[in-house]
Each structure stands twice: as structure tokens, then as C-alpha cells.
Amino acid sequence: MAERERINSVPLVSLITINYNQAAVTCQLLESTRRLKYPRFEVIVVDNASKEDPTDRIVKGRYPNVKVVRSSENLGFSGGNNLGMQHARGAYFFFLNNDTEVTPDLLDQLLEPFKTNPAIGIVCPKIRYFDQPTVIQYAGYFPLSKFTGRTWSIGLGETDKGQYDRSGVTDFAHGAAMMVSRRAVEIGGAMDESFFLYYEELDWSMQIQRAGFQIYYQAAALIYHKESISVGKASPMKVYYLTRNRLLFMRRNVSGFPLYVFILYYFCFALTKAAFVYAVKGQLTYLNALKNAIVWHFTHKIRRSKNNLSSPAVAVT
Structure with a gap:
């Protein structure tokens, strides 16, 4: 009874990921969620009109507690995640690419900044490459140049030696892994679906910030990204x-x-x-x-x- 009360006392987190003809990759992510220490989360897989329905493989396979939402058309990254939010019950939405793998205390660490600052709307973890587990992909973002439209993630391609272990407010979220409060979405709005693929998280970052929220890089949280499995490294x-x-x-x-x-x-x-x-x-x-x-x-x-x-x-x- 005490254990159930403890679990119910913490906020529900909705993990949302998109599958598109990659059931095996998605199942690798789902397998990694078994490591999570956080006691209260749900997992929603949005299938973007894959050729084969992955429901049996996911739900009737090893992950019976995962909810699969099938779309009759490919809604892209933004549309798929917006659909996932419509089925989510959590106080926080954790959007993560299906080609990522989580670490045990990831959710606990991502929730910490929300507890101390109500102005925070999005929290992102440090991201390292799955195939090069000591190399950084994301440790926050540099500001956007309004004249060239360019920005890039801090620490990109660098070996992680602790040089970016200081958490703080940053300019943009990374679409591979971002936790967003329901309140920020209710005030700032959902993702714009005209992007379909790429730049949608940068646009959404601006949208959420214009609603008065901050984006936070949480250095203590870590996730691994296989990157570009969906469309290839160049296509x-x-x-x-x-x-x-x-x-x-x-x-x-x-x-x-x-x-x-x-x-x-x-x-x-x-x-x-x-x-x-x-x-x-x-x-x-x-x-x-x-x-x-x-x-x-x-x-x-x-x-x-x-x-x-x-x-x-x-x-x-």
C-alpha cells in the first residue's frame, strides 16, 4: 500500500516515440526502457502508416503495456508526436526518437529542473552517439544567427570529458530527446505540422519560448542516439x-x-x-x-x- 502511494505521488510521464517501418529498432528502444528507475510512466508508440502493422510484434510480443497508436497516413515527426500527445495522460511528455536508448535515471534527472523553476517548459538530456558512446551529439545549442539561419549543438563531435557537465538554460531543444511539460504545450501550442521532417523542434523551441517558457539542458541526464536510421545519413x-x-x-x-x-x-x-x-x-x-x-x-x-x-x-x- 505504501509503495503504491509512493508511486502515485510522483507525476506520470508519457514517453512518446514514432515508428515508421522500423519495428525492430523501436523494440530495441522499448527494451531499453526496462532499465528506467522512475516508477510511473507510460509508453506510446505512434506508427506512421508503416507497411506492416507493428502492433502484434510490440504489444503481443514482449511489451504488453505499450500503447500503439496507428495513423492511416505518414504524419511526419511533428504530426506523429502531436497525435501521440492526444493519447497521452502524463503531466510531462517525453518525446524520443525510436533510434535512441535510455539510461536508468534519465526520467528522474529530466524532471528535476521542472521542480525548481516553473518557467522551464522543455528539458533535454546530454546526447551521445550510440556507436561512439563517449562522443557528444548535444549539450545544449548555440544561439541562432538571424542572418544565416545557422545554429549547431554545443559539444558536437567532441569526446565527453566532463567539459559540458554544467546544466543551464539553452536556446533550442533537440528533437531526439526532449521532455515537455503539459502546461507548456497548453500555453505554447503543439508542433507545427507543415515541417513534416527536420527543423520542427527548432521552430517549436521558438514557439514555446515566445509563450514565456525556457529550454533547459540537463547535463546529468544521458541518452544514446543511433541517428539518421530513418532517412539515412544522406538521401x-x-x-x-x-x-x-x-x-x-x-x-x-x-x-x-x-x-x-x-x-x-x-x-x-x-x-x-x-x-x-x-x-x-x-x-x-x-x-x-x-x-x-x-x-x-x-x-x-x-x-x-x-x-x-x-x-x-x-x-x-
């Missing part, structure tokens, strides 16, 4: 969405002179350089993906985010 799909969504992100979040400078930089330098490289290497499918990514912007109306980067954040009381 026409990746080129298309990275190209399209970098411009989409900037158009939605930046205005005025910085946006004009970015567009000039993007078209005269970044895109021209990429097109030249693909042409020289004879990578015509990549070149076509680049072209289609730009054409998309002439055929779709962009819905700007409320309060762009030049606008002050709304205070949360």
Missing part, C-alpha cells in the same frame, strides 16, 4: 526537407532586415554552393530535391509564427 529526402525547412523556419520566425539578409545569403551562397557540388558529383537526384524544395515555397502559403524573433516573449506567471 534526397534529407536534402529536400533540410533545404525546404531551413527557409520555412526563417520565414516563419524572422522578419524585416534580418530576413532579407538571410534570403540573400541563402540563395546567393548556400544554395548555389550546394547545387554546384551536386552537379559536379553528378548527383542529379540531390539536385532535383534541391530544386523541388525551393519550388515548394512558391506554391505554398507560409503561416508565420505568432511573435517573431524580433518580438518580446510573453511572461508566464
